[in-house]
Amino acid sequence: xxxxxxxxxxxxxxxxxxxxxxxxxxxxxxxxxxxxxxxxxxxxxxxxxxxxxxxxxxxxxxxxxxxxxxxxxxxxxxxxxxxxxxxxxxxxxxxxxxxxxxxxxxxxxxxxxxxxxxxxxxxxxxxxxxxxxxxxxxxxxxxxxxxxxxxxxxxxxxxxxxxxxxxxxxxxxxxxxxxxxxxxx
Amino acid sequence: xxxxxxxxxxxxxxxxxxxxxxxxxxxxxxxxxxxxxxxxxxxxxxxxxxxxxxxxxxxxxxxxxxxxxxxxxxxxxxxxxxxxxxxxxxxxxxxxxxxxxxxxxxxxxxxxxxxxxxxxxxxxxxxxxxxxxxxxxxxxxxxxxxxxxxxxxxxxxxxxxxxxxxxxxxxxxxxxxxxxxxxxxxxxxxxxxxxxxxxxxxxxxxxxxxxxxxxxxxxxxxxxxxxxxxxxxxxxxxx
Numbered sequence: 001x002x003x004x005x006x007x008x009x010x011x012x013x014x015x016x017x018x019x020x021x022x023x024x025x026x027x028x029x030x031x032x033x034x035x036x037x038x039x040x041x042x043x044x045x046x047x048x049x050x051x052x053x054x055x056x057x058x059x060x061x062x063x064x065x066x067x068x069x070x071x072x073x074x075x076x077x078x079x080x081x082x083x084x085x086x087x088x089x090x091x092x093x094x095x096x097x098x099x100x101x102x103x104x105x106x107x108x109x110x111x112x113x114x115x116x117x118x119x120x121x122x123x124x125x126x127x128x129x130x131x132x133x134x135x136x137x138x139x140x141x142x143x144x145x146x147x148x149x150x151x152x153x154x155x156x157x158x159x160x161x162x163x164x165x166x167x168x169x170x171x172x173x174x175x176x177x178x179x180x181x182x183x184x185x
Numbered sequence: 186x187x188x189x190x191x192x193x194x195x196x197x198x199x200x201x202x203x204x205x206x207x208x209x210x211x212x213x214x215x216x217x218x219x220x221x222x223x224x225x226x227x228x229x230x231x232x233x234x235x236x237x238x239x240x241x242x243x244x245x246x247x248x249x250x251x252x253x254x255x256x257x258x259x260x261x262x263x264x265x266x267x268x269x270x271x272x273x274x275x276x277x278x279x280x281x282x283x284x285x286x287x288x289x290x291x292x293x294x295x296x297x298x299x300x301x302x303x304x305x306x307x308x309x310x311x312x313x314x315x316x317x318x319x320x321x322x323x324x325x326x327x328x329x330x331x332x333x334x335x336x337x338x339x340x341x342x343x344x345x346x347x348x349x350x351x352x353x354x355x356x357x358x359x360x361x362x363x364x365x366x367x368x369x370x371x372x373x374x375x376x377x378x379x380x381x382x383x384x385x386x387x388x389x390x391x392x393x394x395x396x397x398x399x400x401x402x403x404x405x406x407x408x409x410x411x412x413x414x415x416x417x418x419x420x421x422x423x424x
Contacts (some may be wrong), residue, residue, distance in 0.1 A: 025266060032259050037251045045249035046211075054255050055360060055390060055417065061262045066316030076236065080243040085248075086213065088318075091201075091225060095215040096419055120247050127244035129290075148210045149245045157211050177206040177238075184241055 014073035017081075021068035028065055035079070039086045046090040047153035056093055087152075094152045122134045133183035141176040143167060188261035209242055222318050241404065257363070264364035265412065294298055310391050311416035312337075319413045321345045324393055325421070331381040332368065332393070344376060345414070351397050356408055357385050358392040365394060391418045 013034065019027035036057065043053035043060075063085050071081050118134070121127040134142050140162050147153040147161065161170040208214050208221045225232050294345035313322040322345065323357070324334045336344045347353045368382045385392075394415040395406035403409040 001378050010265070015250055020317075025263065029259065029263070032262065035342075036254050038246075038249075038257070040244055040254040041248045041251040044252050050255060051360065053320055054261075055392075057258060057410075058262050058265065058392065059415070062412065063316060063318075066412070070317075077240070077243070083243065083246045084209075084239050091211045091218070091268055095218065121244055127247060130241065130244045143209065146245060146248065148212050149189075149242055150248045154214070167381050173210070173212060174203050174207070175278055177203060177210065178239065180204070181206070 002060045013032060013078035017064075017071045017078055018073065020065065021071070028061065031064065031082070032061065035082055038079075042083055042086050043090045045150050046087070046094055052093055056086065056089045060089045063089070072181070077159070084096075091152050129184060130180075133180050136183060137176050137179065138172075140164065141172045144173050145176050145180075148173065201231060201362035202234050206238045208279075209235055218257040225318055226319060260363055261358075261361075263364075264407070265358060265394065266408075303319060308421040309389060309418045310421040311413035313393060313395060313416040313419045315389040315414060322395070322416075324418070325418065326387045327379060327416065329381070330383075330386055331379055332387060334371065334378050335379065336376045347371075348397060349411070350400070352402070353398050353413075354398045354402050354408070355380060356396060356412075357382070357387060358394070359385075359388060360392075364407060365392070365417060367388050367402065367406065368393075370398075373393065387418055389418060389420060393418060 008071070013031065016027045016031050016034075020031065038056055039060070040053060043056045044050070047053045047056065059083075064082065067085075094168075118131055121131045132143070137145070144158045144162060147158050153161065155170050155173070157164055159166040160164065160168065164172075204213075204217075208218060213221065221231070221235075224418065225235065309326040311324045311405055312320050313324055314320050320337050323334045323337060325335075327333050333349065334355075353371040355368040355371050356365035357368050366385050368385060369380050371378060371380065391414060394412045396403065396412045397410035399409070399410075
């Protein structure tokens with residue numbers, strides 16, 4: 001497939017991961033220098049706690065160090081691979097602590113789904129199509145998907161935040177995902 | 186479709202793809218997410234479904250506001266990698282730290298109370314996983330302060346084993362510490378072992394690692410072979 005976000009930059013990142021897989025620590029450091037600000041932002045959006053997000057980054061980079069050999073530059077995008085590792089590590093921590101963070105945190109706001117925020121999405125390469133497909137969902141459904149992906153909110157937290165019954169939220173999100181898949185295929 | 190997940194309708198591709206989507210979205214609870222993680226190792230179709238969802242939803246990451254990580258984080262990461270360099274010189278205690286320690290001891294003496302070094306610790310556990318996120322050991326802090334390790338049986342029915350002629354060494358890295366400290370070698374006969382850790386008090390959020398070392402342990406005082414299992418100590422009971 002065509003490499004997604006980043007063009008030459010992403011290709012460089014893939015090449016760095018090949019060196020990391022061979023045990024090259026300087027290459028891992030280069031990955032850190034290039035990506036840590038973006039990745040720390042991803043962990044912070046989920047955890048909203050700098051110390052926990054730093055622990056997640058350490059665990060994630062240990063995994064990158066051990067698993068770089070599994071990254072297939074011919075089939076995947078290096079930046080997607082890295083952000084997935086950080087997201088799963090952050091979600092594990094959020095689950096372990098029972099996602100006790102207040103979901104009425106004003107930092108969550110409605111900002112992620114307002115027009116400006118979705119413009120950010122359109123600006124990202126490959127983001128325009130996702131945005132167009134998200135635009136076709138009902139606003140609450142769109143907001144639920146963004147709150148889950150970006151801020152790591154669970155079904156009950158999304159239900160509380162949108163003041164909707166839990167069962168409704170679960171089936172909406174599932175339907176939303178299926179409609180996104182169809183729209184993007 | 187290979188390797189149906191336990192509890193899922195067999196041969197229902199839509200259901201499985203929805204599960205993969207919810208896994209990537211992050212809305213599965215801990216138990217279901219762990220089930221998917223475990224199934225990924227042996228289920229190519231599920232792995233492909235997850236990768237496709239990661240690609241579809243990846244642009245949403247742009248909505249997380251980038252933030253510079255704390256100073257010193259790279260040094261922490263590097264220290265956990267299996268450094269070959271010599272152990273860094275111990276940090277000198279500043280005069281204020283001496284003052285603080287002295288003041289604490291003086292206060293304890295003045296109050297005439299016995300200095301109790303260890304408060305009763307809450308139960309603390311870690312699941313040590315492989316690089317593929319497969320659980321390999323459960324570690325629990327013992328009331329004495331040491332660690333109890335229990336090898337976990339994999340889905341294939343095997344238990345973790347050190348490579349022939351090598352031994353496992355256990356390490357702990359406290360949150361914010363620049364480097365891990367050895368907690369001793371792991372003498373593995375049978376499936377559980379208790380390790381006394383007189384030098385280190387296992388604490389919340391401590392990173393526990395197991396590295397592969399020559400017999401007798403790392404010659405450098407830091408992990409010299411690959412770190413094969415790791416996990417973080419967390420209070421038990423709130424998974």
